[in-house]
Amino acid sequence: MDRQKFLAHGEVHARFSEKQGILFIDLVGPFNLEFMQKYEDVVGSEREKIDIPCWGSLVNVHGLALAPMEATNSGKAIVTKAVSVGLIATAIVLHEPEGKAMQEVFWSRVYASTSLPYQYFDNTEEAAEWLSRKILASTQAHKIEQLVQAKR
Numbered sequence: 001m002d003r004q005k006f007l008a009h010g011e012v013h014a015r016f017s018e019k020q021g022i023l024f025i026d027l028v029g030p031f032n033l034e035f036m037q038k039y040e041d042v043v044g045s046e047r048e049k050i051d052i053p054c055w056g057s058l059v060n061v062h063g064l065a066l067a068p069m070e071a072t073n074s075g076k077a078i079v080t081k082a083v084s085v086g087l088i089a090t091a092i093v094l095h096e097p098e099g100k101a102m103q104e105v106f107w108s109r110v111y112a113s114t115s116l117p118y119q120y121f122d123n124t125e126e127a128a129e130w131l132s133r134k135i136l137a138s139t140q141a142h143k144i145e146q147l148v149q150a151k152r
Contacts, residue, residue: 006032006033006034007034008031008032008034008035008037008038009030009031009032009034009035010027010028010029010030010031010032010035010038010039010065010067011026011027011028012025012026012027012028012035012038012039012042012043013025013026013042014026014042014043014046014047015046016046016047016049016050016055018052020128020131020132020135021052021054021055021056021132021135021139022055022056022057022058022128022131022132022135023043023046023047023050023055023056023057023058023087024057024058024060025043025057025058025059025060026060026062027039027059027060027061027062027063027065028062028063028065029061029062029063029064029065029066029067030063030064030065030066030067031065031066031067031071032067032068032071033067033068033070033071033074035067035071036067036071036074036075036078037074039078040074040078043078044078047082047085050085050086052086053086053139053142054086054088054135054138054139054142055086055087055088055135056087056088056089056090056091056131056132056134056135057082057087057089057090057091057131058090058091058093058124058127058128058131059090059091059092059093060093060095060124061092061093061094061095061096061103061107062095062096063096064096064098064099064103065094065096065103065106065107066099066102066103066106067106072106072109072110075109075110076110076113076114079110079111079114079116080114082116083114083115083116087116088116088117088134088135088138089116089117089118089119089130089131089134089135089138090111090116090117090118090119091118091119091121091127091128091130091131092107092118092119092120092121092127093120093121093122093123093124093127094107094120104120107120117134
């Protein structure tokens with residue numbers, strides 16, 4: 001079966017807050033495999049604008065955010081690529097209470113095999129606070145590393 005014959009199902013919006021150092025991603029599911037390319041097009045173009053060494057992503061998930069198992073491999077590749085350009089942590093807010101445990105299983109499959117710290121939250125404010133602490137710690141570590149290298 002030629003998967004390219006299908007249109008992407010699901011919605012994605014992204015915006016980067018330079019002040020906070022957070023890439024806000026809003027998703028509406030469910031998704032199909034073709035959605036992963038749409039995700040990378042939208043989020044990737046926003047990610048290209050980021051010009052700081054340490055940043056986080058806050059993913060607000062609406063609807064039943066599930067995708068076929070094949071999509072987890074694409075998701076892992078996207079995460080790995082983002083980590084290589086400075087992503088230090090991801091906070092996930094699942095806004096749909098129905099199927100929440102099932103959604104966590106899906107999202108954990110994407111993130112668990114990567115080195116990226118991630119955590120689930122019940123609201124965006126808690127998620128942003130957690131990310132802010134992670135970004136601050138990573139930024140400070142990055143500055144110390146730069147100072148050490150400059151002294152060599």
